[in-house]
Amino acid sequence: MIRLRLLQFSVFAGLILLWHVVTKPGLIPAFYFEQDNRAAFFFGEPVKVFWVIVEWFTSLEIFPHLGVTLLETLLGFVIGSVAGLGIGLWLALSNTASAVMEPYIKGFNSMPRVVLAPIFAVWFGLGIWSKVALGVTLVFFVVFFNVYQGVREVSPTLLANARMLGASRRQLLRSIYLPSAMSWVFASLHNAVGLAFVGAVVGEYLGSAQGVGYLILQAEGTFDINTVFAGIIVLTAFALVLDAAVGVVERRLMTWQPKASETEKV
């Protein structure tokens, strides 16, 4: 395990070193660009990127932006998931509704929904809600299809058993359909959070006054490539943290699911 981590880290260190060597002006002769400071202009320099990040965190300047991006991500995720769960349950349980809605659902799903971002900016302004809306459209379909599938694939025996035990329609929904659908939702949780994050950042990048995407947009406007890279790295680290958080939630809520080759601890 330690060996593996060491190897993983050395890949990271190697990449940073390579980046540093080819971009640092004057370190090696320019082999592609005519002047040796051009590489740094186009690709940034890892040391400077590092100091931008340090500066962001020590001056606390980054936190309001991170907070906004996180808020957009969470809102997009929660609203999209709840809508996906609700509509997924409804359509899966009503044959008529699903037959009527099927072509529209298919159409919306195949549409590249990122192009909706400018429209959302017009509708909801440049504040957080246009980003939330984009996140919702992305998250909704992932959750919706999983719920739909989950409900459709509930074992008939399980349903018959619950009915024989005296479950009413409402109780069937609560104790059979919903938990069954939830297990599919959790299977798509990593995906959904990732998409909510994409929605937030892309939305910010297309027009905003706050957020990490906005920092990147600003830096790009002044050709400050180091800050762009700093923003990308912060976003990546942030995405990893979100993913880990989802993993923790998933493990806590899905204890009932068998893990591969699980053995009893004595």
Next chain:
Amino acid sequence: MTSDPPALAFDDITCRFAGRDGAPPYTAVANASLTVGAGEFVSVVGPTGCGKSTLLNVAAGLLAPSSGTISVFGERLVAAEGVNRRAGYMFQADALMPWRAGIDNVIAGLEFRGVPRAQALRQGEEWLRRVGLAGFGDRYPHQMSGGMRKRLALAQTLILSPDILLMDEPFSALDVQTRQLMENELLALWAVDRKSVLFITHDLEEAIALSDRVVVLSAGPGTRPIGDFRIDLPRPRDVSEIRMTPAFLDLHRVIWAAMKEEVLKAYKAQKAA
């Protein structure tokens, strides 16, 4: 007893299923009549795929017959109005809720009936103990063996104290030893309050060892009862010992003679298909 209405009375039941993709309709059960008296343990045996489960689903109110009627303690059961509230059903396949721990599976029926949780838990623990699963209540179904899951399912059904117990090859997935243990446990639990039991199996030995009556079904399609045998072996019985007694062997010979032809018919039909 004879004046009381039977627990279950199938009267001229026919079940026809629509064929898929233009195939002709399939008649699983045809003109079947059968009664299960109050407190009686009746086994239904028949070749595989002959529509035994169909009969049970009709008795449970999960399936409406194409024609014919089914009465429960003299009252007509209509599937469209809901399931048979006086019956408990033990399925062949696993029917436990995988997201509920053992105890929560056992008390599911009480929960659906609105029994307060504390009281339900008390009863649940008692039933876990009765089926030999005391202390396993916090385990999820996937953490249990096949035999444990069957016992859990048994507790889940019996905790509601149904007047009729419908069992669809409940032990067919178990190995022989576990199966005999479960059969003995079932008999012991049944002896306490003598529910009416309709037990479906393809295993004639199991049927004879457990039952008061064994009903033989014909091969499908169009299954119906073709033989009805009274099993007057003394109770209490031990299922593994009773198999060795001459009386058991005699019964087995007689019933098997009635069943053999149907099994061969079913085998031929399956081979031809």
